[in-house]
């Protein structure tokens with residue numbers, strides 16, 4: 788911060804910190820650091836789901852949204868929703884392999900930090916530039932558009948949801964990146980509803 792580099796804290800909320808994370812938000816306010824709160828942790832990338840006992844229930848996730856709204860996040864949530872709703876069907880679903888990919892210490896290359904089961908190349912037999920330009924898996928990933936998620940195209944909650952191939956894949960034992968866990972849809976619906984109720988209350992019952 789002294790060097791004027793923008794700083795953000797990412798704060799996943801789990802069973803262990805669901806009653807305390809609010810202190811991180813307040814610490815962020817006091818220190819002028821934005822705290823991004825994420826109440827739905829990803830399933831582990833080995834597809835076992837062994838970390839999901841730490842994930843909040845839908846009811847607990849709703850309480851996190853309530854906290855966020857009372858702590859001043861309504862405008863941010865609303866602005867993100869407008870940006871997502873404005874995306875076109877032909878827009879790429881994700882930035883993976885268009886601007887970045889990840890490399891493990893052992894030289895395996897994968898699309899993003901949470902998708903380490905999806906190896907798209909290895910530095911054992913190719914250099915970075917060759918993988919970036921020639922990997923067939925990368926070429927496929929770059930072609931995936933929003934419209935490939937048919938259920939999401941006209942979804943009324945799409946502004947409150949991040950459709951994510953990595954989180955879908957990790958959620959499914961067979962690694963299917965297109966099969967969406969119902970929980971994600973329920974969370975998006977809940978967030979949308981809570982924001983609408985909050986804004987209606989704030990405006991004295993008018994439209995949001």
Ligand code: SF4
Nearest residue numbers: 939942945948972975
């Ligand atoms: S809420 Fe479900 S259907 Fe709607 S955009 Fe998100 S993942 Fe797709």
